[in-house]
Amino acid sequence: MGKKTKVGKQRKDKYYQLAKETGYRSRAAFKLIQLNRKFGFLQKSRVCIDLCAAPGGWMQVAHQNMPVSSVVIGVDLFPIKPVPGCIGLTEDITTEKCKSAIKKEIKTWKADVVLHDGAPNVGLNWIHDAYQQACLTLSALKLATNFLREGGWFVTKVFRSKDYHALLWVLKQFFKKVHATKPQASRNESSEIFVVCQGYIAPDTIDPKFLDPKHVFEDLDIVKKQHMNILHPEKQKKAKAEGYLENDYTTHHKVMLSQFLNPDQDPIDLLQGCSEIVFDDKSVEEHPKTTAEIKECCKDIKVLGRKDLKALLSWFKQMKEWKASQVVKTDEKEGSDDETKVEETEDNEEDGVDAEIAELQDEERRTSKRKRKQLNKQRQKLAEKMNLKMVLKGDGGPILESNDMFSLSDIKNADELARMIDQQPDIVAEASDDSDDEMKVKQKYVKYDTESSKLDSSGLYYKDSDSELEMESDSDNEQDKETLAFSDSDTENKKVAKITKQNTLLNSKVAKTPTIPKNHPLLTDLDDTDPVSRRSMKAELWFQKDSFKDIDEDDDEGVDLDKLAETYKEKGKKVAEDGLVDDKRGSLKRKLEDESSDDDSSDSDYDVEDNVAPATGKAGPDTSKKDGFEVVSQDPELKRLKKTLKMDAETLALGTMIATSKKFKRDLIDDAWNRYAFNDTNLPDWFVEDEKKHMKKPVVVPEKYTEEYKNRLQDINARPIKKVVEAKARKKKRMIKKMERAKKKVEAVMENADMSEREKAQQIKTLYKKAQTDGKKKVTYVVAKKHTTAKRMKRPQGVKGHYKVVDPRMKKDLRAQKSKEKTKGRGKKGKSAKNNKSMPPKKKGKKAKAK
Ligand SMILES: C[S@@+](CC[C@H](N)C(=O)[O-])C[C@H]1O[C@@H](n2cnc3c(N)ncnc32)[C@H](O)[C@@H]1O
Structure with missing residues (x-):
C-alpha cells in the first residue's frame, strides 16, 4: 500500500x-x-x-x-x-x-x-x-x-x-x-x-x-x-496412447446413473471415462435434490469444472444414502407386519418388569440416601457437641445413660451402692489406694452399656473401639475448634446456643425422670464451712498430686544431691510437659486458674444429686463423710491460693526438690520453726514484719537447679503470644492471596497482544509492587514551619511519596494524648476518676481528625 x-x-x-x-x-x-x-x-x-x-x-x-x-x-x-x-x-x-x-x-x-x-x-x-x-x-x-x-x-x-x-x-x-x-x-x-x-x-x-x-x-x-x-x-506422466477399447470407437461414453449409485462402485473412477450420465431411475430423477443444475451437469461431464464435479460427487453420495434408507424401510415394513403382534405382547411384559425394577431401584436409592442423610446429621451433631466439649470422644451422651443402671432414687446409702456395684457386672469399681475400713470407692471406669462405652479417669466417657465416625469427628473437631475459636458470627452463636439448649434439655430429662426426695442421704451441701475439715482437705488435695505418688516414706534419707539433681531434671521435664509451666506466659498462675475454672465447670456439670463424687479420678479429699461417701467441697481458699501463687523458676525448683526428697522437705519444715516462735498474738506490725524477715533460715536453692527452669521460662516468654502468631498468619495468608491475584493479572498482561514488551514489563512491575504493599499508603507527616499554612507549604526536601503537612500544635497534642493513654489506669482508681471528672473535655479539632 x-x-x-x-x-x-x-x-x-x-x-x-x-x-x-x-x-x-x-x-x-x-x-x-x-x-x-x-x-x-x-x-x-x-x-x-x-x-x-x-x-x-x-x-x-x-x-x-x-x-x-x-x-x-x-x-x-x-x-x-x-x-x-x-x-x-x-x-x-x-x-x-x-x-x-x-x-x-x-x-x-x-x-x-x-x-x-x-x-x-x-x-x-x-x-x-x-x-x-x-x-x-x-x-x-x-x-x-x-x-x-x-x-x-x-x-x-x-x-x-x-x-x-x-x-x-x-x-x-x-x-x-x-x-x-x-x-x-x-x-x-x-x-x-x-x-x-x-x-x-x-x-x-x-x-x-x-x-x-x-x-x-x-x-x-x-x-x-x-x-x-x-x-x-x-x-511427469505423459498421456499414453492407449488406443480404443474393443467395439468402442468413440470418445463419448454414456454411463447409467444406477451404476453410479451402486454402493460397490467408486463414482470417481466412473467419472474418468464418462461423458454423459443417463437417468435410468425415475425416483432419483424426481428427487428434490436432483436439481436442474445437476441434470445439466450430467449431460456433459467433460466440460465440468472442479466445483461442478464436487457438487456432482456429493449428490451421488446423498442419493446413495437415500436409496439405502428406502430399502431398509421396505424390508422393515414387510417383516414388521408378522412380528408386530408377538413383539407387542413381549414388549408389554418386558416394559412392566422394567418399570418394576426401576421402581425398586428408585426406592432403594431413596432409602440409602435417607440413611446417609441421617448418618451425616448425626455425625454433624456429634462433631458440634464435641466442639463444645459437651461430649468427649466416644461419649454416648446423657441419652444413653439408662435410669435403671444408676438411679439415685434406688440407692439409699453407700452400702446399697456397693451392693449394686457388685451386682452390676457393667460397673467396674476400683478401691481407693488407702484401704480404709470405710468404703472409699473411686469409680474409675463405668461401663454403662453393652457397647463398651466407658468413663475415663477424668470422668468422661470414651469408647473402646474407635470407630471411623469417631476418627472423622475427631479430626473435624480440631478443625471446627479453630473455626469456632475465631468465629463470632451470629449463626455460630445461634448454633452454639441451640446445641447447649438441646444438651441442657437432655440432661434435665435424664436427671428429672426419677423423683428423688429432698432429704436423700446422698445429697450433701457442698459448702463445707468447717475450717478444720477444710484445712485437712487442702492437705489431702496437696498430697494427691502426681509428684507425691512415687514417694516412699523414708526411702530418700540418704539421697545425695547429684542424684537428686538428676531426678530433678527428669521430674522438671515432666512438670513442664504436663503443662505445670504455663506455655504462654511462663507463669503457672494462669494454668492454675484454668484448672480451677475447669473444676468449676466440672462441678457445675453435676446436678445437686451428683454431689456424690461421681467416679471421677479428681475427687476431692474425704473431709466429711456421710454414709461412707466422699464429699467434694468447693474450696474458695484453695482457689484464691492458686490464683495468687506466683511460680517463678526458684519456686518451681524448690517445689520439685521438696517433692523428690523427703529429707530436704523435712529440713525445710524444721528450719521454718525455732524455739522462739510462740505464735503470739496482738504483736505490733513492725515486729511481725521483722519476724518474717529474720526468724526464718533463708532457703537457698542451688543455682544450677533453678537455671533450667529459668531457661525454660525464658523460652516460653520469648515465644510470641497466640494472638500475634494468628494475626501474622492471617497477614501472610492475605499476602499470598494478593500475590496469587497479581500473578493472574500478570498472566493476562502477558497474553495481551495489544501491548508492547516495554508496556508489559512496566505493568507487571507495578502489579507486583502493589501486591507486595499491604494496601496502606505510607504517609509522612511534615510539621509546618511557623507562620506558614499547610496549603502554602511546598514539598520539603528529602520527603518522598505521600506526605501531609501538620500543624506543630497538633503534633504536641497528639504526643500528649499518647502519653496520657500510656499512663491511663495508673494511681488510685478513685483518684483518677476524680481527676478525670475535674478535667475539662478535650476539644476535637480538625487537626486531630486529620491524623
Ligand atoms: C500491506 S503493505 C506491507 C506492509 C508491511 N508489511 C509493513 O509491515 O509495513 C503492502 C506493500 O506491498 C507493496 N507491493 C505491492 N505490490 C508490490 C510489488 N509488485 N513489488 C513490491 N512491492 C509491492 C506495496 O507497495 C505495499 O507497500
Whole structure:
C-alpha cells in the first residue's frame, strides 16, 4: 500500500493507536508479532527477506526478534525509509531485476525466512484484486524458492478467494507443513489470512508450472494437478496412447446413473471415462435434490469444472444414502407386519418388569440416601457437641445413660451402692489406694452399656473401639475448634446456643425422670464451712498430686544431691510437659486458674444429686463423710491460693526438690520453726514484719537447679503470644492471596497482544509492587514551619511519596494524648476518676481528625 496514505476512520483501531504509541511504522507489525509468537520463526533466523515491506513495520519486528547482527532485507515498489540495521530495496518483486538485486545483497547466503505481506494496487473489483494478490503470492514464492535454505520458513498473506485452495496446494508441495491462520491484529472483515509454511523441501529442480499463475489458477481439477511431479518434472506422466477399447470407437461414453449409485462402485473412477450420465431411475430423477443444475451437469461431464464435479460427487453420495434408507424401510415394513403382534405382547411384559425394577431401584436409592442423610446429621451433631466439649470422644451422651443402671432414687446409702456395684457386672469399681475400713470407692471406669462405652479417669466417657465416625469427628473437631475459636458470627452463636439448649434439655430429662426426695442421704451441701475439715482437705488435695505418688516414706534419707539433681531434671521435664509451666506466659498462675475454672465447670456439670463424687479420678479429699461417701467441697481458699501463687523458676525448683526428697522437705519444715516462735498474738506490725524477715533460715536453692527452669521460662516468654502468631498468619495468608491475584493479572498482561514488551514489563512491575504493599499508603507527616499554612507549604526536601503537612500544635497534642493513654489506669482508681471528672473535655479539632 506504500504511499497510499488514505486513513479512514475505520482504520484508526486499537492496533493503529498502538502502532503510533510504540513506534511501529504500520499496524501490520502486530500481525507479524502475533504470528511469530505462535510459530517462533524469527528467533533462530539469521537472514530474512521481507517482500513488499514498505513502510517497514515487519522489518522492524524482524530486526527486533532476530539475533543481533542478523540480516534483514526489505523489498518494495516504493522506497522504504531506512530501518536501522536493515537493508531496503526498491524493486518490483515480480521482476527478474528484483531477484538479482536481492542476490547482490544476500551474496552466497541463504535466507532462513522469507516474509510476504504484499497487496497489489487494487480497486477494480474484488475478484480481480484477489487474483492479483494470489499472483503476487506466487511471485513471492518464486523468489523464496530461489533464496530459502532447506528447512526455511515462508510466511505469506493470502486472500480467501476461489484461488485460495490452489495456492495452498502449491505451497504444500514445497513445504513440509503449511499452517493457515488469522492473527488477532488482522481485521475480521478482511478476507486476508496468513499462511505459515514450515520446512522448505528445497527441490533441485522445480517445474515452472507450479509457479505459473496461469497453470496454478486454471480451472482444472486437483486430480489433474496430481499428475504433476514437483521434484522430477521430467517424470511427469505423459498421456499414453492407449488406443480404443474393443467395439468402442468413440470418445463419448454414456454411463447409467444406477451404476453410479451402486454402493460397490467408486463414482470417481466412473467419472474418468464418462461423458454423459443417463437417468435410468425415475425416483432419483424426481428427487428434490436432483436439481436442474445437476441434470445439466450430467449431460456433459467433460466440460465440468472442479466445483461442478464436487457438487456432482456429493449428490451421488446423498442419493446413495437415500436409496439405502428406502430399502431398509421396505424390508422393515414387510417383516414388521408378522412380528408386530408377538413383539407387542413381549414388549408389554418386558416394559412392566422394567418399570418394576426401576421402581425398586428408585426406592432403594431413596432409602440409602435417607440413611446417609441421617448418618451425616448425626455425625454433624456429634462433631458440634464435641466442639463444645459437651461430649468427649466416644461419649454416648446423657441419652444413653439408662435410669435403671444408676438411679439415685434406688440407692439409699453407700452400702446399697456397693451392693449394686457388685451386682452390676457393667460397673467396674476400683478401691481407693488407702484401704480404709470405710468404703472409699473411686469409680474409675463405668461401663454403662453393652457397647463398651466407658468413663475415663477424668470422668468422661470414651469408647473402646474407635470407630471411623469417631476418627472423622475427631479430626473435624480440631478443625471446627479453630473455626469456632475465631468465629463470632451470629449463626455460630445461634448454633452454639441451640446445641447447649438441646444438651441442657437432655440432661434435665435424664436427671428429672426419677423423683428423688429432698432429704436423700446422698445429697450433701457442698459448702463445707468447717475450717478444720477444710484445712485437712487442702492437705489431702496437696498430697494427691502426681509428684507425691512415687514417694516412699523414708526411702530418700540418704539421697545425695547429684542424684537428686538428676531426678530433678527428669521430674522438671515432666512438670513442664504436663503443662505445670504455663506455655504462654511462663507463669503457672494462669494454668492454675484454668484448672480451677475447669473444676468449676466440672462441678457445675453435676446436678445437686451428683454431689456424690461421681467416679471421677479428681475427687476431692474425704473431709466429711456421710454414709461412707466422699464429699467434694468447693474450696474458695484453695482457689484464691492458686490464683495468687506466683511460680517463678526458684519456686518451681524448690517445689520439685521438696517433692523428690523427703529429707530436704523435712529440713525445710524444721528450719521454718525455732524455739522462739510462740505464735503470739496482738504483736505490733513492725515486729511481725521483722519476724518474717529474720526468724526464718533463708532457703537457698542451688543455682544450677533453678537455671533450667529459668531457661525454660525464658523460652516460653520469648515465644510470641497466640494472638500475634494468628494475626501474622492471617497477614501472610492475605499476602499470598494478593500475590496469587497479581500473578493472574500478570498472566493476562502477558497474553495481551495489544501491548508492547516495554508496556508489559512496566505493568507487571507495578502489579507486583502493589501486591507486595499491604494496601496502606505510607504517609509522612511534615510539621509546618511557623507562620506558614499547610496549603502554602511546598514539598520539603528529602520527603518522598505521600506526605501531609501538620500543624506543630497538633503534633504536641497528639504526643500528649499518647502519653496520657500510656499512663491511663495508673494511681488510685478513685483518684483518677476524680481527676478525670475535674478535667475539662478535650476539644476535637480538625487537626486531630486529620491524623
Ligand atoms: C500491506 S503493505 C506491507 C506492509 C508491511 N508489511 C509493513 O509491515 O509495513 C503492502 C506493500 O506491498 C507493496 N507491493 C505491492 N505490490 C508490490 C510489488 N509488485 N513489488 C513490491 N512491492 C509491492 C506495496 O507497495 C505495499 O507497500
